[in-house]
Amino acid sequence: MSEQLALLPGYLTAHLQLTLLALLLGTAFSVPAGVMVTRMKWLDQPVLGTASVIQTIPSLALLAIMVPALAALGVQSIGFLPAFIGLTLYSVLPILRNTVTGLAGVDPALVEAARGVGMTPMQRLRLVELPLAMPVILAGIRTSTVLTVGVATLSTPVGAPSLGNYIFSGLQTRNLTAVLVGCVAAAVLAQVLDGLVRGLGAAISRRRRGWAAVVLTTIGLLYGYTGVSLVQDLGARDAGRIVIGAKTFTEQYILSEILAGQIAETTGAAAEVASSLGSTVAFDALRAEEIDVYVDYSGTIWATIMQRESVPSRDAVLGEVTRFLREEHGIAVAGALGFENAYALAMRRQQADELGVQGIGDLTAYARRLVIGGDYEFFGRPEWAAIRDTYGLSFASERTMDPSLMYQAVASEQVDVISAFSTDGRIAAFDLVVLDDERGAIPPYDALILAGPRLVRERPDVVAALRQMIGTIDVDRMRRMNLAVDQDGTSPAAVAGSFLEELRAARRAQ
Amino acid sequence: MIGPGVRARGIRVSSIGASAPRYRRRFATLRIGCHGRATLIETVGLTKRYGEVAAVDDLSLRVDEGELLVLLGGSGSGKTTTLKMVNRLIEPSAGRIAIDGQDTATIEAHDLRRRIGYVFQRIGLFPHMTIAENVAVTVTLLGWDPARVRRRVDELLELVELDPAIMRDRTPSELSGGQQQRVGVARALAASPRVMLLDEPFGALDPLTRDRLQQSFLRIRRQLHLTAIFVTHDMVEALLIGDRIAVLHEGRLVQIGTPRELLRSPADDYVRQLMDTPTRQARLVEALLEERPA
Numbered sequence: 001m002s003e004q005l006a007l008l009p010g011y012l013t014a015h016l017q018l019t020l021l022a023l024l025l026g027t028a029f030s031v032p033a034g035v036m037v038t039r040m041k042w043l044d045q046p047v048l049g050t051a052s053v054i055q056t057i058p059s060l061a062l063l064a065i066m067v068p069a070l071a072a073l074g075v076q077s078i079g080f081l082p083a084f085i086g087l088t089l090y091s092v093l094p095i096l097r098n099t100v101t102g103l104a105g106v107d108p109a110l111v112e113a114a115r116g117v118g119m120t121p122m123q124r125l126r127l128v129e130l131p132l133a134m135p136v137i138l139a140g141i142r143t144s145t146v147l148t149v150g151v152a153t154l155s156t157p158v159g160a161p162s163l164g165n166y167i168f169s170g171l172q173t174r175n176l177t178a179v180l181v182g183c184v185a186a187a188v189l190a191q192v193l194d195g196l197v198r199g200l201g202a203a204i205s206r207r208r209r210g211w212a213a214v215v216l217t218t219i220g221l222l223y224g225y226t227g228v229s230l231v232q233d234l235g236a237r238d239a240g241r242i243v244i245g246a247k248t249f250t251e252q253y254i255l256s257e258i259l260a261g262q263i264a265e266t267t268g269a270a271a272e273v274a275s276s277l278g279s280t281v282a283f284d285a286l287r288a289e290e291i292d293v294y295v296d297y298s299g300t301i302w303a304t305i306m307q308r309e310s311v312p313s314r315d316a317v318l319g320e321v322t323r324f325l326r327e328e329h330g331i332a333v334a335g336a337l338g339f340e341n342a343y344a345l346a347m348r349r350q351q352a353d354e355l356g357v358q359g360i361g362d363l364t365a366y367a368r369r370l371v372i373g374g375d376y377e378f379f380g381r382p383e384w385a386a387i388r389d390t391y392g393l394s395f396a397s398e399r400t401m402d403p404s405l406m407y408q409a410v411a412s413e414q415v416d417v418i419s420a421f422s423t424d425g426r427i428a429a430f431d432l433v434v435l436d437d438e439r440g441a442i443p444p445y446d447a448l449i450l451a452g453p454r455l456v457r458e459r460p461d462v463v464a465a466l467r468q469m470i471g472t473i474d475v476d477r478m479r480r481m482n483l484a485v486d487q488d489g490t491s492p493a494a495v496a497g498s499f500l501e502e503l504r505a506a507r508r509a510q
Numbered sequence: 511m512i513g514p515g516v517r518a519r520g521i522r523v524s525s526i527g528a529s530a531p532r533y534r535r536r537f538a539t540l541r542i543g544c545h546g547r548a549t550l551i552e553t554v555g556l557t558k559r560y561g562e563v564a565a566v567d568d569l570s571l572r573v574d575e576g577e578l579l580v581l582l583g584g585s586g587s588g589k590t591t592t593l594k595m596v597n598r599l600i601e602p603s604a605g606r607i608a609i610d611g612q613d614t615a616t617i618e619a620h621d622l623r624r625r626i627g628y629v630f631q632r633i634g635l636f637p638h639m640t641i642a643e644n645v646a647v648t649v650t651l652l653g654w655d656p657a658r659v660r661r662r663v664d665e666l667l668e669l670v671e672l673d674p675a676i677m678r679d680r681t682p683s684e685l686s687g688g689q690q691q692r693v694g695v696a697r698a699l700a701a702s703p704r705v706m707l708l709d710e711p712f713g714a715l716d717p718l719t720r721d722r723l724q725q726s727f728l729r730i731r732r733q734l735h736l737t738a739i740f741v742t743h744d745m746v747e748a749l750l751i752g753d754r755i756a757v758l759h760e761g762r763l764v765q766i767g768t769p770r771e772l773l774r775s776p777a778d779d780y781v782r783q784l785m786d787t788p789t790r791q792a793r794l795v796e797a798l799l800e801e802r803p804a
Contacts, residue, residue, distance in 0.1 A: 113634030115599055117648045117697065118624030127647075131638045205638075 003491055004166065004181045012185060013229050014161040018083055018152045019145075019193070020226045026091030026148075027141055033092075034099025034137075035125065048100065051093040059151040062086045063158050067281055071288070078277075078285035080230075083155035083162070090151050091144040098140025102133030138201040142194050149190040153182065156276040157248065159285050163189070168276035172404055173250050173485045173492060196222075242455070242462060245282045245294035246275040249403055250485045250492065251341060251423055251478060255295045257496030259449065259466065263293075265500070266465035279377060280304065286452045287329050292459075293466065296450055297341055299443035301325070303382040311386070314444040321448070330453035334463055335470035339423060339478045342445040343383050345372075346420035346432040348410060359436035360391050363417070367393045373415035375403040383442055384419070390441035404486070407432070423475055425483025447473075472503060548610075550575040550737045551596065551705060556605035558591050558761075565591045567761040568605070575704075578731060578738045580752030582745070582784070588761035589741045590631075593707050596739065597626045609705060624648055627698030627706040627736075631713060633690050635682035641667070641693055642678040648701045666696040669733075671726060688719035695727065699734070706731070706738040713742070724751060745788045749773075757781050 037043045054062070066082030075081065106129050114128040130137075153164030166182025169175070196219055203211035242263055246256035253275055260271040274291055283305060285291045301321045302308050311317075318336070325331040345360055352358070355366055363370070372395040378384055379398050387393065399415055406418045407426040420427055420434065422445075427434060449466050456463065473481075481499065484490045551573040558566040566588040573579045581589040594600040596607055598619045607614045614622055635644050643650075645666055646659045654662070664674040670692040682690055691711060698706060711727075712720040728751055731738060742748050748755050749769045756766040757780070765777035773789070776782040 109630065109632040109634050110636060112599060113630055113636070115620075116597065116623055116628040116630065116634070118620045118622075118651055119647075120620045123620075123651065128636060132636075 001177055001181075003493075004175075004178050007166070008181070008185060011161060011163050011165055011182075012189070013226075015149070015152055015163045015186070015189065016222065017226050017230050017233075018080070018087055018155055018160060018162060019148050019189070020223055021230075022084055022087035022091050022148055022152070023141070023145060024223070025088045026144060027095055029088075030092050030095035030140075031099050031137060034096050034103065035130075037096075037100050038103045044100075048097065051096050054089050055093040059086075059090060060154045060157070062090060063151075063154050064278065064281075067158055067278075067284060071284060076290065077288055078159035078281060078290040079274075080160050082158045083152070083160035086158075087148050087152055087155070091148045094143040094147065095137070095140040098136050098143070099133065102136030102140075103129055105136060106132045135201060135205060138197055142197045145193045145197055146190045149186055149193060153186055157278045157281060159245075159274055159277050159281060159290060161274065165276055168248055169253055169492075171402065172248055172276075173253060174404060175489060175491065240269065240459075242269050242271040242293065242459070243291045244271060244273050245277050245285055245291035246273055247279055247282050247294075248276045249421075250482050251421070252295065253492035254481050254485065254495050254499075255337070255447070257493045258499055259293055259295070259469065261496055261500045262469055263462055263465050266468065267459075267461045269459070269462060286331060286450055289452055289454045292452045292455050292462075293334075294450055295337065295447050297445035297447055298336075299342065299383070299445040301448075302443050303386075307382070309382065309386065311440050311443045314446065317444050318446055318448075325450065330456065332451045332456045332463065334449040334451045334466040337447040337449065337469060337473045337478075338471040339447055339473050339475040340445050341421050341423040341447055341478070343378070343381075343442055344420050344422045344434045344437070345387070345417050346410070346427055346434050347417045348413070349431050349433045351416060352433045352435075357435065359438040360387065360393075360441070361438055363435065364392050367395045370395055370416040371397050371399060371414075372417040372419070373399045373401050373406050373409050374419040375406065376400060378419040386441045387437075390439050423478040423482060424486075425479045425481075426486055428479070429483060429487055447478075473499075548575055549573065550577075550610055551739065552608045553592075553596075554606050554608075556592065556595060556607065557603050558588070558595060558600060559603045564761050566595070566602075569758075569761075569763055570605075571756060571763070571766070573737060573739060575737050576735050578736075578740055578751060578753045580748040580755045581739060581741045581758060582743070582748045582752075582755050583758035584743055586760070587758040589743075589758050590709055591761075592758070593709055593739055593741050596705075596707055597623045597628055599623075599628075620651075624652060624701055625703055625705070627701075627703040629691070629694050629698045629706070629708040629711040631710040633682075633687075633694045633714075635690055635693055635697070637682050640679050640681060641672075641685070642674075644682065644693055645696045645700055647697060652701060662700060663696075666699055667693075669699070669730060670696045672696075686719075687715050688723060691715065691723060692726070695723075695730070699730070702734075704737055706736050708738060708740045710741055710743065712747070713744070720747075727751070745784055749788060757784065 033047060037047050063083055063086035066086045067077050070082050070085070071077035110128060110132065111124065114124040119127060152162050153167055155162040156164035156168045163182045163186045166178045166185070170178030170182060196215055200212060200215045200219070203209075203215055244256045244260050244263075246252040256273045256275060260273050263269055263271040274285075277285060277291075279300070282291070282294050283296065283301075286294060298317050298321050301324070302317050306321070306324055322333045325333060345363070347357070355362070357363055357366070374384070379400060395417070401409060403421075406415075406420070407424070407430050409415045410418045410432065411430040420432065422434060426432075449469060451463050451466060481495050484495050485492055549572045551571075553569055553571045556566055556569040557564060569588075569592060571579070581592060583589045591600055595602045596609075596614070598614060609626075636647070639647070642660075642663045645663045649659055649662055663678065667674040667677055672689060672692055677685075677689075677693075682693070685693065694711065712723050715723065724747065730736070740751065752769060754766060754768055755772055757764040757772070759780055765772060765781050772781060773785050776785055
């Protein structure tokens with residue numbers, strides 16, 4: 001618990017940055033746009049329609065499509081910017097719609113009175129229409145506030161830290177304390193911000209200048225703090241901080257902590273972890289120099305990034321991947337950690353024995369009666385297409401689920417086959433068997449430390465520190481470390497800490 | 511002469527027929543004083559069409575300085591449309607309006623409206639402003655300094671018989687309908703306009719309140735020597751407060767004249783029927799009084 005709470009200031013500040021700035025820009029756009037719509041009726045459909053369409057895009061997808069969209073424009077595509085833009089778009093509709101509704105709801109007799117006493121159109125808007133519509137507009141801002149605080153937790157997969165880091169990593173590592181801390185913090189934040197806007201509305205409508213001043217000062221201080229922290233963060237990035245990326249599963253959390261510890265210890269550079277990045281987001285982030293280091297798997301680069309279908313030998317894949325990364329993207333493969341984390345099909349030992357299944361080829365005859373479960377990416381990945389086509393598999397149904405739930409699902413017979421990861425400690429823990437890929441449909445997945453172009457250019461010492469990790473983790477070691485997190489509830493940082501300690505002890509002993 | 515608001519109301523109701531000429535005499539003196547003065551408001555061929563329908567059709571009127579002209583007619587007669595064209599809340603389809611010789615189309619609409627007091631049928635006080643802010647709205651737009659605005663507000667509230675100390679900081683919702691329309695009149699008077707337009711200002715009030723406000727208004731307009739156009743569908747009201755009455759019917763001017771002229775020689779059956787109503791009602795009331803045992 002205290003370990004989780006120690007992360008709170010950082011995540012909360014990042015969450016505030018995203019939420020407050022998105023709301024500020026969202027309001028600054030929506031209220032004038034709402035006014036325009038009420039003045040020019042023909043704008044009504046296009047503007048409100050567009051905002052509605054944006055609102056119907058699932059929030060996770062909206063944030064995720066910002067990444068390629070911004071990359072196409074050649075600006076920062078990972079981290080703050082895509083999350084900020086996505087959230088801003090998301091905050092627009094409630095404010096816009098309430099502005100239009102609020103202005104339309106102003107008594108026409110009062111609008112005529114405003115004209116009759118000699119107000120210009122702008123004065124009418126400022127002195128009569130907006131003040132009268134204010135309660136409705138503020139209600140829209142409150143809706144947006146609560147919505148934005150919630151959706152901002154989805155900034156984590158596009159590389160912007162937020163309270164979502166608690167939730168994503170907590171769900172992945174079965175750390176319910178982390179999930180709870182993240183949810184409670186987001187809920188409290190939403191209530192506090194909502195309360196501030198509500199307080200402002202009450203103060204204005206009851207004409208309590210004192211209250212309004214207090215609320216506005218509080219909001220101002222929050223924005224001040226946010227702005228200062230944002231500027232500091234930008235400054236810190238330039239100050240040579242090393243950022244290590246991690247995708248959204250346990251092994252990645254552990255490895256990123258190990259690499260961060262190794263870099264900090266060896267070079268003294270400040271190293272921080274940007275965790276829970278989407279799979280291709282991590283690669284894009286490295287290429288765009290938003291992160292400096294992360295661990296990826298040779299087969300993933302081979303199949304997903306290089307779009308290759310043939311599966312040559314392990315060494316050939318490694319060689320081609322290394323050359324491709326260096327030549328195409330200026331990324332250095334610092335080295336292989338010493339284990340493979342392959343996609344593998346796994347099933348209950350008992351069922352495999354009953355059916356007499358040992359290899360994937362043996363499944364072909366039974367597949368029609370079996371259900372397969374896979375992680376979010378699996379059924380869309382080229383590896384699955386290769387497996388399916390090579391062995392002629394056609395399952396009764398394919399179920400996509402969170403990787404942390406897959407093992408439980410197969411053990412409790414809700415699915416029969418899963419797309420396991422070969423390093424997952426739960427294969428042994430749940431008494432599952434990994435099926436042989438006898439026709440070599442699945443490429444090799446050596447865990448590779450990838451160093452971004454900036455490190456290669458500017459920090460040879462860091463690259464050297466990373467090279468010291470070559471061959472230090474074998475598959476058994478990785479499995480045990482994964483199990484320690486997934487089964488025993490140890491934190492990834494703690495597991496990484498004890499690994500580095502052991503490593504140091506072993507080196508001293510040599 | 512009996513001051514407004516002092517007379518016993520029962521007597522007044524029972525003697526409408528008799529009291530009307532008495533009012534006339536009072537205004538007649540005033541009118542004689544005004545006689546020969548310049549025309550302040552003039553409409554020439556004023557027309558407003560909505561599609562095929564003419565809400566106001568070729569209306570030419572003159573209002574002398576210091577005169578109160580009543581526009582009288584039923585709903586759809588075009589009286590409110592005419593009034594709103596004077597301060598350009600509605601733009602005419604044809605014809606022109608001059609105030610003090612100046613064509614209103616040549617003045618910025620909001621500037622024109624700041625120079626004309628307007629009292630609305632539905633009162634139209636701004637609910638988010640205090641009474642003082644409501645009264646001050648036009649002079650604030652004109653850029654008066656705050657101290658002068660404050661003095662003016664107090665002066666106006668006293669003029670409409672509201673206690674500034676009590677009313678200043680209240681909001682419209684805390685006031686009765688009658689009090690609200692007093693504020694409405696004060697707001698219209700704030701910038702000392704020469705011309706006042708009143709759109710059935712007392713129509714939504716109960717009879718006693720309406721009577722009190724009519725008396726207050728008559729006093730104020732004499733005191734300030736206002737030129738006004740007053741829209742009403744209430745014959746009694748028209749007879750009691752108008753120097754002249756213009757009867758409109760389906761957008762056209764049927765007859766214009768002093769109340770006496772209209773009562774004595776109505777131009778057609780429509781006007782006759784209109785004028786008969788209050789006199790007949792007054793007789794009925796009087797008859798009731800006489801039949802009652804002492």
